Amino acid sequence: MGISPYLKVIGRGRDGARALTREQAADLLGQVLDGFCTDLEIGAFCIAMRVKGETPQEMAGFLDAVAARMKHVPASDRPVVVLPSYNGARKLPVLTPLLGMMLARKGLPVLIHGTPTEDARVTSLEALSVIGITPQRPDSVIESGRLHYVDTRELLPGLKQLLDVRRTIGLRNSGHSLVKLMNPVAGTALVVGSYTHPEYFESMAATFELMGSNAMLLRGTEGEPVADPRRTPRMDVYINGQVRLVDEGRSGPLASLPSLPRLIDPITTATYMRGVLEGLVPIPEPIVIQTDHIVRACKAIEAAGDPSLLGPLTA
Template sequence: MVEPTQYEEHPFAPYVRILGKGKNGTRPFTEQEAFDSFSMILAGQVEPVQLGAYMMLMRVKEETREELVGFVRAVRNAIQIPADAPRVDLDWSSYAGKRRVLPWYLLSTLLLAQNGVRTFMHGASGHTVGRIYTRDVLGALGIAPCTSIDEACERMATENFAYLDLQYLCPRLYEIIELRPLMGLRSPVHTVARSTNPFNAPYVMQGIFHPGYRPVHQEAAMLLGEANVAVIKGEGGEIERNPDSPCLVQRVRNGVLEEEEWPAMFARRHTREDHLDVGRLGRFWRGESEEEYGEAAVIGTAAIALHLMKKAPTPEAATALAREMWQSRNRDRMQVAA
């Protein structure tokens, strides 16, 4: 009698099978399956080949809002935030990097911080060739990026702003993002990382590059119980309003889905830059140079945050408030000193 082959299936194999069972057999994860499978990934309980298959199958399929909710819950469980962490007002993700325009959004966040908005910025660096990233630009401006959650807490308590790279916020998630050059494609972790909001800030700004991801972020945020979130197709994928074009802001506002289009701030488009000289950011902040596009980007981006946070009742009022903040900024503040 010939005995049938016996083997023990890996505990993660069923999740790969759900995603890859063929054209008619595959299906999305439930929220719980997404949570369980991503928890195993973050705990290092999967083989490299399984991780690669999982990520690329998910990339082809594209994540649903329920899957995104499960993934985010798993990541939040993996991040240890101190019990005495300071209250954070605004969560700001920065994962895309810039290629054609300077990162003016950094001045928006520093402007908000100078006006009492405690902002936590998190991101990842270097995963896409030809882009400059927040961590490196901040360093060039004399603002040291944090290297631990504890340091980020201290910085926010004293300066109302901290940037922490994903490498220190969630090392396992950072390792997966760093697979992009190997895979040749982004993976769902870019979407997940943007949505993490580890300090449970009551207001969240998110920037995306592909418009199709906007409602996924918006709807997942609502399912996660986040009452006030703004999602925009930002310049280069960062949270930065392009003042040359209308900006559709899709929001969760007081727990309700809504959207609003902010008009272009200029009648003509500006020429893109051949070289990104980050020193211009500091010179512009100090008033040593003028930047028509940059000023509009800084004010316009800050205005979206101010409107989200209910500090102004209309987009027009929010823009006027942001402009007033910009004109009265502390130009000598050492945060933008290089």
């Protein structure tokens, strides 16, 4: 059928556009991922959804299309903590690798997946490479206490191509939203999703609930799924789609701000992370808090969703 009938539905502007069903959204994105669309059609799709915005049903359909085509990482003995890393560092060092290594030290298997989407930013992969962690194939089992980085192209080449459209048109598209929601693991996992603006919190929360996800949702650092080291954000945990507010966050900066590197290049970032892990530099309190909540969430998943293991419910 092609995607032109769908473009007529979603491409009529913010007021005239209509939402697709979950099944229609899955079919549309499936054709994009399978390479059945022209560059013009893909550009029209990206702009139309950018103007209209995705509904939770549409995002669920997009996730269905990705899940049906993706090379999934094998299940591990424990829930795999999934850290999507696509934004990189702009003003602050990219500390997603630090969060991942702290979680691995707690005995959890950790997957960071990502790909560069902006040339001007420092990526998690660049910082990891300095300390000797290189990309793994998606068919490798992640042992408990280990961290793997997997490139998006290895998971699904069509998704990588969709993300790269940003380099041409200069705007993020639906692909940039779904990579922060998707679970690339064949078994049990906890996806750590992050948002940058309040409207994304609403849509991501609704999608996690609709998909029955195991997830954490927080306002991350410059779009990365790690708590801002200067302030503790609100954190919500989803177990099988059921939400629990585990930390209401703190308004304003910490009373004592952490000592962060002034430069964000990979070598400086890697040196800082080594110092933290070796106990030479204090661990930023918000990242400690986030780590503890993720560990408890994974224990709750292992205990068949026992919410009492998430810790006291914050008001």
